[in-house]
Amino acid sequence: MSKVYIQLLIFCMFFNAIGQSKKQVYNFDSSSHHGLLITNKGLELIKENLGTIPLFDKSLAQTKAEIDAIIVEEIEVPIPKDMAGGYTHTQHKKNYDVVQKAGVLFQIYGDEKYATYIKDMFMEYAQMYPKLPLHPETRSYSRGKLFWQCLNDANWLVNMSQGYDAIYDWLSPKDRKFLETKLFKPFALFLSVENPQFFNRIHNHSTWGNAAVGMMGLAMRDNQLVNYALYGLPEDSIDANAVDNDGGLIKKPGQDAGFIANIEEAFSPDGYYTEGPYYQRYAMYPFLAFSVALENTVPELKVLAYKDSVQIKAVYALIDLTDSKGGFFPLNDGQKGMSFYNNALVNSVDIAYHYGSKDPELLAIAEIQNEVTLDDAGLAVALGLKRNEIQPYQKRSVNFTDGPKGNQGGLTILRSKEDSDLELVFKYSAQGNSHGHYDKLSYSIYENGDEVIPDYGLARFVNINSKNGGGYLKENTTWAKQTIAHNTVVQNETSHFNGDFKTGSSFHSQLHFQDLSNDLIQIVSAREHNAYEGTEMLRTVAMLSPKEGMKPIIIDIFKLQSKNANQYDLPFYYKGQLMDYSVDPVSESILKPLGTSNGYQHLWKEASAVTNSDLSKVTWLHNNLFYTLSSKTSVGDSLLFVRQGANDPVFNLRREPGIIIRKSNARDAIFVNIIESHGTYDAVTERAENTESIIDKIDIIQNTGTYTALEITYKDDNSNLLIISNLKADSSEKHSLTLNGTSYSWEGPYYFINR
Amino acid sequence: MSKVYIQLLIFCMFFNAIGQSKKQVYNFDSSSHHGLLITNKGLELIKENLGTIPLFDKSLAQTKAEIDAIIVEEIEVPIPKDMAGGYTHTQHKKNYDVVQKAGVLFQIYGDEKYATYIKDMFMEYAQMYPKLPLHPETRSYSRGKLFWQCLNDANWLVNMSQGYDAIYDWLSPKDRKFLETKLFKPFALFLSVENPQFFNRIHNHSTWGNAAVGMMGLAMRDNQLVNYALYGLPEDSIDANAVDNDGGLIKKPGQDAGFIANIEEAFSPDGYYTEGPYYQRYAMYPFLAFSVALENTVPELKVLAYKDSVQIKAVYALIDLTDSKGGFFPLNDGQKGMSFYNNALVNSVDIAYHYGSKDPELLAIAEIQNEVTLDDAGLAVALGLKRNEIQPYQKRSVNFTDGPKGNQGGLTILRSKEDSDLELVFKYSAQGNSHGHYDKLSYSIYENGDEVIPDYGLARFVNINSKNGGGYLKENTTWAKQTIAHNTVVQNETSHFNGDFKTGSSFHSQLHFQDLSNDLIQIVSAREHNAYEGTEMLRTVAMLSPKEGMKPIIIDIFKLQSKNANQYDLPFYYKGQLMDYSVDPVSESILKPLGTSNGYQHLWKEASAVTNSDLSKVTWLHNNLFYTLSSKTSVGDSLLFVRQGANDPVFNLRREPGIIIRKSNARDAIFVNIIESHGTYDAVTERAENTESIIDKIDIIQNTGTYTALEITYKDDNSNLLIISNLKADSSEKHSLTLNGTSYSWEGPYYFINR
Incomplete structure (x- = not known):
C-alpha cells in the first residue's frame, strides 16, 4: 500500500468521522457492474x-467512425496550462469525450481495442494526477487541476465515470484498485471535500460536482462518495459572504446541499x-x-x-x-x-x-x-x-412558475395560433441567481423563430479565446445585465434594484392574472413593486387577432404609480431598418452616449423627437417583414432613436438599434404600445404588401388605480375594448363599470370585446 | 370612322412621310395570328x-388557380393617380399581369371565359385611354399616362400585346378595329413618336419601349410600329444635353436607336x-x-x-x-x-x-x-x-468584357474550387451608364452565397412607398455611388473622376492580365489611369490555396504611382463582429463623421489606430465563420474603424462597419492585403476552431515600376512567392529577375511558386 493511499484513507476516515446525518448504505444492483x-x-x-x-x-455509425479514427492516434495527456479555447484545455475535453464514446462502443461491440484505449488513457492520467498542483490560471473561485475551474474537472469526471463503468468488469482487480487509488477517488475528493465552495452549493456548478462524484461513486460502488453526492458534505465551513466569479453568493447559511437539494431548489x-x-x-x-x-x-x-x-x-x-x-x-x-x-x-x-x-x-x-x-x-x-x-x-402558450415552490413569479410565453408564428416571452420571474438580469416585466418577441423585439442575451463569446478567453466580458455587467438593455421601464436612468444583486435576489415579480385559453385574446399581467422603492409597476401584455385570418397584434399596457415624480424610459430594441415614422425626429450630427452609467453609457443617441400627436408610429423592415410600433404618447413625451455600441473600446457589443419612449417628470404614467407584424416585401418580385399599420387610434378611456380601459380603433373602423382590473385578479370576482355612458359588467380580471 | 381615328391616321401618315431609312415591309408568318x-x-x-x-x-395549375380566382371579380380600371406602391399603380400592374396569363390559359384550354375577360378589360381601357391626360405625378423625364413614367406604360403594353395576340382570332374584326384605333395604336404612338426621349435611346427604358411598340406592332401586323421598334424613330429632335431622372444622358448625337441598336450597344x-x-x-x-x-x-x-x-x-x-x-x-x-x-x-x-x-x-x-x-x-x-x-x-471563374465591342474593361469573378465556396467579384469595367458607381478596381467577396466583403449596392427600397415613393434616395448619390462606399482606393477624399458622370463615362479601366486556368493560383490584374489625373493604379487580385485541402486565401496588391503626394484610403467593408486585432485602436467617446463630402460625411469614425508593426491584422466573426484581414502596413499608416450612417437624417442607410487603411502624404504606394476565411464557430456545441489567421509574414521583396515581388510566409513556415510584371502582360514575354541573390526566369505576366 503506497504512502499516498494510506494518507488518503486517514483523510477519508476523518471526514467520515465528523458525521454525516443522511449517510446511507446502498445495495447497488448486483446483476452487473454496469448501469452508468x-x-x-x-x-x-x-x-x-x-x-x-x-x-x-x-x-452509432457516426460515433464509431469518429472514435475509430481517433483511437489509432497517440494518446495525449498534456500537463494542464491553458484557459478555455487553448490546447491543453481542448485536449483534456477531447479525452473525456472519447473515453465516454469508446465505452459505449466497447459495451455494444465488445471489441477490446476500445477497452484498451480507455485503460491506457486512464493509466496516463493516473501517472500524472497525483503530482498535479492546482491549474496555473488563478481567476476561478474554484480552481481545478486539469482545467482552470473545478467545473470542467467535474465534466471530466462525469464522462470518465461512464467510461470506467463500461470497462469495469474487463479490468483486472489490480488495475481497478490502482486507478481508484491513484486517480478516481482522489479526483472525487478534490472536487468535494477539498472544494466545498464548489461542491456544497445550490448552483449548476455543484450539480456537475455532485453528479461527477456520485457517478464515480456508483462506478466504484463507493457509499461515501454517493452519500456526498446526494446529500452534500456534512461540513463545509463556507463563509456566509463568499461569492463566486459572477458575484453570486456561494451559500446561504443553513442551506441544504447535494444533488437532492439541487433538484429541490433548482x-x-x-x-x-x-x-x-x-x-x-x-x-x-x-x-x-x-x-x-x-x-x-x-x-x-x-x-x-x-x-x-x-x-x-x-x-x-x-x-x-x-x-x-x-x-x-x-x-x-x-x-x-x-x-x-x-x-x-x-x-x-x-x-x-x-x-x-x-x-x-x-x-x-x-x-x-x-x-x-x-x-x-x-x-x-x-x-x-x-x-x-x-x-x-x-x-402552445404556456406559463411557468419560478422558485423552488413556484411562488416567485414566473414567465409566460404567448404563441400565436394557426397560420402565423409569433411568440412573446414575458418575464416576471425571480432574479435568476448570479446569471440573472435586472429586467423585471420585460419581454421579447419572435416571428418564425427570428427575433423581432430581441433580448440582448449575454455579452460573452463562449470559448472564443480572443474575447477575454471566452469568459464573461465586462459589458455583461455594464450593459447586458442593466435594465436599459431590456424592453422594460427604467426609472430615473437607474436599473431595477439599483443593479444590486443582493437586493434583486430578495424579491421577485408577481403574476397578476393570465388567460391563455380565450379564443379571442391571450393575456397575461404581472406586477413589480420592489424594483424601485415607492413605485408600483403593472404590465399587461395581450395577443389578439383584429380580424379572422389576420396575424395577431400585441398590446402592451405598462402602468406606473409612484410617490414621486420620475423620468420613465421604455425601450424597444428592434432588428432591421427603419422605414417610416409619424414623428419628426431631429437627427444628431455628432453622436454622444445617452448617459454615463447603468447601461446608458453604451447607447448612442442617433435622433430624438418630441411627440406631436397622441399616436406615434415607427415602422421598420426586417427579414422582409414590416413591423410597426404604435405608441400612445402624450404631447411632451419624447422618442429617442438609439443604437448600442458607445463606450465599447474593444468592440464587444453588437450595434443594434432601439427606440426609447421617454416620459419626464411623471408621478403616475401609462405606456400603451401596440406591435404589429403587418406587411411583407419580396426582393425577387419587388412587391411590397401591407406596408402600413392598421391601427387608427388608441384611446385610454379610463385609467384609475382600479381599472384601465382601452379602446383600439382600426383603419376599417372596427375596434376592440379591453378593460383591466388593476387590483382584483380573482376569476370569479364580479365587476361593473360605466364608460362614456355605457355600462359593462363581467366576471374575472379583464373584459374584452371585438366590435 | 371616328374623328379621333381620322386625326390619328393623318398623324401617322405625317410620320411615315418624314422618311424612315430602314423601313421594311414584313411578311408576317401567315400560318396563324399567334406567336407572341x-x-x-x-x-x-x-x-x-x-x-x-x-x-x-x-x-400551369398555379397560374390557372391564380387567374380563375381573379377573373370572377369585377374588373377595376381606375383613373391613374398614384405613384409606385399606390393603389392605381398596383391595379394597372395587376391588370396587365392577369391579361397576359389569361391569354396563355385561353390558348391552352380554349375556355372563352378567359377571352371574354381579356376583351372586357381591353374595352374598359379603350373607353378611358383616349381621354387620359398625362399622369398627374410630374417627376419623370418621360411621364406616362397609366403610370407615372412611360417605362411602366411600356410594361403594360408588352403584356397587353401578348394578351391581344392570344385572343386576336377570337375577336370580331370590328372589336379589333375598335381596340386598335382607340387604344393600342395611340398607346404605341404615345410611347414612341410622342416620347422620343423615352423611345429613341440606348437604355433599358427604350428597350422596354421598343419591345412594347414592336410587340403590339406584331400583334396588329403593323409594319410602321415594327419598324419604329426595330430601328428607332427616324427623327426625334432630342436635345444633345437632355438627361433623365438619374442624370443619364438621353442620347449622344448621331447615335442609332431602336431595338437592334440596343442589342448592339447594350x-x-x-x-x-x-x-x-x-x-x-x-x-x-x-x-x-x-x-x-x-x-x-x-x-x-x-x-x-x-x-x-x-x-x-x-x-x-x-x-x-x-x-x-x-x-x-x-x-x-x-x-x-x-x-x-x-x-x-x-x-x-x-x-x-x-x-x-x-x-x-x-x-x-x-x-x-x-x-x-x-x-x-x-x-x-x-x-x-x-x-x-x-x-x-x-x-467557374469567369471573365466578362464590357462595352459594345468588348474593349471597355470588364469584370472577373474568381471562384474557389472543390470543397469551399468563395467568390470574388472584381470590377474594372466602364461607367455603366447612369446606374454606374464610381468604383474602379473595386471588389466584393462572398462565401456560401453570403457577403463577406460586401458591396453596398444601391440606396433605394424599390416599391416601398415610405422611402421616397420607392425611388432612388439622395443617399444613392451622396453615398452608394461614391468611391469611399466601395472596396477600392480613394485619393485625397475625392471620388474617382471627381464623381462626375460625363468624365467617368469617357473612360474605362483596363484588364492587365488574367489567368483562371492555373491549378495553383487564379489571378487577375487591372489598371486605371484616369480616375485621378496623374495617378496610375494597378490592382492584382489572386485566389490560392496555401495547402491542399485548405480554403483559398485572397491576395490583393494595390499599387499606386502618382506625380504628387496624396492621401490614399483603402476601405474594406465587412459583416459581423470584430473579434481580434493586432493593432491598438483608440476608440472615440463621441462619434463624428469622417469627412464632409464625397461619401465621407456618411461614415462615423468609431476608432483609429496608428500601425505599430508591418503586419496589421483584424479578425471578425460572421455567420459563425472567422475572417482575417492581414494588411502589410508601414509605420505611420493608420487603420480607421468606421461605420456607415452619419448624416442620415431619415435612416436610409444600413449601419455596416468597415476598416479603412490610410496612407498619408505618399506619392507611390502599395497596399498588400490578404483575406482569409479560416475558422468556424458552432453555437450549439460552443466549439471555436481555427480562430487565428495562418499568415505569419508578408514581405514586399521588390516593388519597382517593372516588377512587384511578394513573399507570404505561413505559420507552418511554408511560403509563397508571387512576382507581378507591372508593365508587360504578354503571355509569351520572357522575364528574369534576381531577388535576394536568387534569380528567377519565367514566361508571361506573373510568376508563382509554393515553397
Missing part, C-alpha cells in the same frame, strides 16, 4: 435490434430553472445522467420521480422555452444560438421519453434532432420512431 | 403532353450588360420577349442570332453573375435580394434553352427555379427535365 451508460437489459435489446433501427444505427414545480434555459440546458446533463445512473443501479431511490417528476417536466420546459427554430430564448445570461440540437438536449429528450411516459410528441423533437443517445433511452426513441409512433410536438 | 405567346406548333405539343410534364403542369460580346446584372435582369425580359415574338413571326430576321447570339450569351452571363444562392452581385445600382428566381430569369433560362443549344446545364437552373414559362420554351424545358437530361450547372 447502458444496462445489461438495454444491451441485449440493442444487440437484438442493431441494423434495423435507423436513427440509432446512424448515430427547479420550480413546473420544471423552470431560475437561471434560464441556457443554463438549464447545461445543468440538465448532470441532473439526468446521474439520475439515470441511480435509476439503473439504485432503483429504490426513485430519483426521477422526486418532486413530482420535476426533472422530466424540466425537459418539457426546455423544449417549450425554444423559439420555432429550436433556439433557446436568451433569458438572463444566455448565448444566442444555443438550441435543442445540443447534445444535452438529445440526452434529455431521450431520457424523458424512455424514463417518462413514452410521449410520442417527444419523438417529433428527436426526429428534428436527427440523433439519439447510444444507450437504453436512445434505443427506446429509435424504436418508437421506427414504429412510427411520432406525434407533432404542440408548442 | 405560344406558337401553333407549340400549342399542339403542349396539348399532347399536358398532364405528363410535371414542372409545366405545376406552373451588351458586350460576352453578354455583359454595362449597367450590371440587376438592370440586365430587368432589360432581359423585353429583349427576349420581343426577340421570341420576332423569331416566331418574322423568322427571317434571325434576331436571336444577331451579334453572335449575344442575347443567349447574356442569359449565361446573368447566371454567372449570381452568388451561390442565386442572388445577383449588386454591381452599380443593384438591389440586394434580386436573384435568378425572378420571373424575367425563368423566362430567360427557358428561352436560352429552347432557342439556344438545348443546354442540359440550363435545366439545372430551371429545376432550382422550380417553374417554367407557359409557352414553347417552358414546354421544352419541362420536357428536358422529364427526360432527365439535366446536368449540373458549372459555375
Whole structure:
C-alpha cells in the first residue's frame, strides 16, 4: 500500500468521522457492474435490434467512425496550462469525450481495442494526477487541476465515470484498485471535500460536482462518495459572504446541499430553472445522467420521480422555452444560438421519453434532432420512431412558475395560433441567481423563430479565446445585465434594484392574472413593486387577432404609480431598418452616449423627437417583414432613436438599434404600445404588401388605480375594448363599470370585446 | 370612322412621310395570328403532353388557380393617380399581369371565359385611354399616362400585346378595329413618336419601349410600329444635353436607336450588360420577349442570332453573375435580394434553352427555379427535365468584357474550387451608364452565397412607398455611388473622376492580365489611369490555396504611382463582429463623421489606430465563420474603424462597419492585403476552431515600376512567392529577375511558386 493511499484513507476516515446525518448504505444492483451508460437489459435489446433501427444505427455509425479514427492516434495527456479555447484545455475535453464514446462502443461491440484505449488513457492520467498542483490560471473561485475551474474537472469526471463503468468488469482487480487509488477517488475528493465552495452549493456548478462524484461513486460502488453526492458534505465551513466569479453568493447559511437539494431548489414545480434555459440546458446533463445512473443501479431511490417528476417536466420546459427554430430564448445570461440540437438536449429528450411516459410528441423533437443517445433511452426513441409512433410536438402558450415552490413569479410565453408564428416571452420571474438580469416585466418577441423585439442575451463569446478567453466580458455587467438593455421601464436612468444583486435576489415579480385559453385574446399581467422603492409597476401584455385570418397584434399596457415624480424610459430594441415614422425626429450630427452609467453609457443617441400627436408610429423592415410600433404618447413625451455600441473600446457589443419612449417628470404614467407584424416585401418580385399599420387610434378611456380601459380603433373602423382590473385578479370576482355612458359588467380580471 | 381615328391616321401618315431609312415591309408568318405567346406548333405539343410534364403542369395549375380566382371579380380600371406602391399603380400592374396569363390559359384550354375577360378589360381601357391626360405625378423625364413614367406604360403594353395576340382570332374584326384605333395604336404612338426621349435611346427604358411598340406592332401586323421598334424613330429632335431622372444622358448625337441598336450597344460580346446584372435582369425580359415574338413571326430576321447570339450569351452571363444562392452581385445600382428566381430569369433560362443549344446545364437552373414559362420554351424545358437530361450547372471563374465591342474593361469573378465556396467579384469595367458607381478596381467577396466583403449596392427600397415613393434616395448619390462606399482606393477624399458622370463615362479601366486556368493560383490584374489625373493604379487580385485541402486565401496588391503626394484610403467593408486585432485602436467617446463630402460625411469614425508593426491584422466573426484581414502596413499608416450612417437624417442607410487603411502624404504606394476565411464557430456545441489567421509574414521583396515581388510566409513556415510584371502582360514575354541573390526566369505576366 503506497504512502499516498494510506494518507488518503486517514483523510477519508476523518471526514467520515465528523458525521454525516443522511449517510446511507446502498445495495447497488448486483446483476452487473454496469448501469452508468447502458444496462445489461438495454444491451441485449440493442444487440437484438442493431441494423434495423435507423436513427440509432446512424448515430452509432457516426460515433464509431469518429472514435475509430481517433483511437489509432497517440494518446495525449498534456500537463494542464491553458484557459478555455487553448490546447491543453481542448485536449483534456477531447479525452473525456472519447473515453465516454469508446465505452459505449466497447459495451455494444465488445471489441477490446476500445477497452484498451480507455485503460491506457486512464493509466496516463493516473501517472500524472497525483503530482498535479492546482491549474496555473488563478481567476476561478474554484480552481481545478486539469482545467482552470473545478467545473470542467467535474465534466471530466462525469464522462470518465461512464467510461470506467463500461470497462469495469474487463479490468483486472489490480488495475481497478490502482486507478481508484491513484486517480478516481482522489479526483472525487478534490472536487468535494477539498472544494466545498464548489461542491456544497445550490448552483449548476455543484450539480456537475455532485453528479461527477456520485457517478464515480456508483462506478466504484463507493457509499461515501454517493452519500456526498446526494446529500452534500456534512461540513463545509463556507463563509456566509463568499461569492463566486459572477458575484453570486456561494451559500446561504443553513442551506441544504447535494444533488437532492439541487433538484429541490433548482427547479420550480413546473420544471423552470431560475437561471434560464441556457443554463438549464447545461445543468440538465448532470441532473439526468446521474439520475439515470441511480435509476439503473439504485432503483429504490426513485430519483426521477422526486418532486413530482420535476426533472422530466424540466425537459418539457426546455423544449417549450425554444423559439420555432429550436433556439433557446436568451433569458438572463444566455448565448444566442444555443438550441435543442445540443447534445444535452438529445440526452434529455431521450431520457424523458424512455424514463417518462413514452410521449410520442417527444419523438417529433428527436426526429428534428436527427440523433439519439447510444444507450437504453436512445434505443427506446429509435424504436418508437421506427414504429412510427411520432406525434407533432404542440408548442402552445404556456406559463411557468419560478422558485423552488413556484411562488416567485414566473414567465409566460404567448404563441400565436394557426397560420402565423409569433411568440412573446414575458418575464416576471425571480432574479435568476448570479446569471440573472435586472429586467423585471420585460419581454421579447419572435416571428418564425427570428427575433423581432430581441433580448440582448449575454455579452460573452463562449470559448472564443480572443474575447477575454471566452469568459464573461465586462459589458455583461455594464450593459447586458442593466435594465436599459431590456424592453422594460427604467426609472430615473437607474436599473431595477439599483443593479444590486443582493437586493434583486430578495424579491421577485408577481403574476397578476393570465388567460391563455380565450379564443379571442391571450393575456397575461404581472406586477413589480420592489424594483424601485415607492413605485408600483403593472404590465399587461395581450395577443389578439383584429380580424379572422389576420396575424395577431400585441398590446402592451405598462402602468406606473409612484410617490414621486420620475423620468420613465421604455425601450424597444428592434432588428432591421427603419422605414417610416409619424414623428419628426431631429437627427444628431455628432453622436454622444445617452448617459454615463447603468447601461446608458453604451447607447448612442442617433435622433430624438418630441411627440406631436397622441399616436406615434415607427415602422421598420426586417427579414422582409414590416413591423410597426404604435405608441400612445402624450404631447411632451419624447422618442429617442438609439443604437448600442458607445463606450465599447474593444468592440464587444453588437450595434443594434432601439427606440426609447421617454416620459419626464411623471408621478403616475401609462405606456400603451401596440406591435404589429403587418406587411411583407419580396426582393425577387419587388412587391411590397401591407406596408402600413392598421391601427387608427388608441384611446385610454379610463385609467384609475382600479381599472384601465382601452379602446383600439382600426383603419376599417372596427375596434376592440379591453378593460383591466388593476387590483382584483380573482376569476370569479364580479365587476361593473360605466364608460362614456355605457355600462359593462363581467366576471374575472379583464373584459374584452371585438366590435 | 371616328374623328379621333381620322386625326390619328393623318398623324401617322405625317410620320411615315418624314422618311424612315430602314423601313421594311414584313411578311408576317401567315400560318396563324399567334406567336407572341405560344406558337401553333407549340400549342399542339403542349396539348399532347399536358398532364405528363410535371414542372409545366405545376406552373400551369398555379397560374390557372391564380387567374380563375381573379377573373370572377369585377374588373377595376381606375383613373391613374398614384405613384409606385399606390393603389392605381398596383391595379394597372395587376391588370396587365392577369391579361397576359389569361391569354396563355385561353390558348391552352380554349375556355372563352378567359377571352371574354381579356376583351372586357381591353374595352374598359379603350373607353378611358383616349381621354387620359398625362399622369398627374410630374417627376419623370418621360411621364406616362397609366403610370407615372412611360417605362411602366411600356410594361403594360408588352403584356397587353401578348394578351391581344392570344385572343386576336377570337375577336370580331370590328372589336379589333375598335381596340386598335382607340387604344393600342395611340398607346404605341404615345410611347414612341410622342416620347422620343423615352423611345429613341440606348437604355433599358427604350428597350422596354421598343419591345412594347414592336410587340403590339406584331400583334396588329403593323409594319410602321415594327419598324419604329426595330430601328428607332427616324427623327426625334432630342436635345444633345437632355438627361433623365438619374442624370443619364438621353442620347449622344448621331447615335442609332431602336431595338437592334440596343442589342448592339447594350451588351458586350460576352453578354455583359454595362449597367450590371440587376438592370440586365430587368432589360432581359423585353429583349427576349420581343426577340421570341420576332423569331416566331418574322423568322427571317434571325434576331436571336444577331451579334453572335449575344442575347443567349447574356442569359449565361446573368447566371454567372449570381452568388451561390442565386442572388445577383449588386454591381452599380443593384438591389440586394434580386436573384435568378425572378420571373424575367425563368423566362430567360427557358428561352436560352429552347432557342439556344438545348443546354442540359440550363435545366439545372430551371429545376432550382422550380417553374417554367407557359409557352414553347417552358414546354421544352419541362420536357428536358422529364427526360432527365439535366446536368449540373458549372459555375467557374469567369471573365466578362464590357462595352459594345468588348474593349471597355470588364469584370472577373474568381471562384474557389472543390470543397469551399468563395467568390470574388472584381470590377474594372466602364461607367455603366447612369446606374454606374464610381468604383474602379473595386471588389466584393462572398462565401456560401453570403457577403463577406460586401458591396453596398444601391440606396433605394424599390416599391416601398415610405422611402421616397420607392425611388432612388439622395443617399444613392451622396453615398452608394461614391468611391469611399466601395472596396477600392480613394485619393485625397475625392471620388474617382471627381464623381462626375460625363468624365467617368469617357473612360474605362483596363484588364492587365488574367489567368483562371492555373491549378495553383487564379489571378487577375487591372489598371486605371484616369480616375485621378496623374495617378496610375494597378490592382492584382489572386485566389490560392496555401495547402491542399485548405480554403483559398485572397491576395490583393494595390499599387499606386502618382506625380504628387496624396492621401490614399483603402476601405474594406465587412459583416459581423470584430473579434481580434493586432493593432491598438483608440476608440472615440463621441462619434463624428469622417469627412464632409464625397461619401465621407456618411461614415462615423468609431476608432483609429496608428500601425505599430508591418503586419496589421483584424479578425471578425460572421455567420459563425472567422475572417482575417492581414494588411502589410508601414509605420505611420493608420487603420480607421468606421461605420456607415452619419448624416442620415431619415435612416436610409444600413449601419455596416468597415476598416479603412490610410496612407498619408505618399506619392507611390502599395497596399498588400490578404483575406482569409479560416475558422468556424458552432453555437450549439460552443466549439471555436481555427480562430487565428495562418499568415505569419508578408514581405514586399521588390516593388519597382517593372516588377512587384511578394513573399507570404505561413505559420507552418511554408511560403509563397508571387512576382507581378507591372508593365508587360504578354503571355509569351520572357522575364528574369534576381531577388535576394536568387534569380528567377519565367514566361508571361506573373510568376508563382509554393515553397
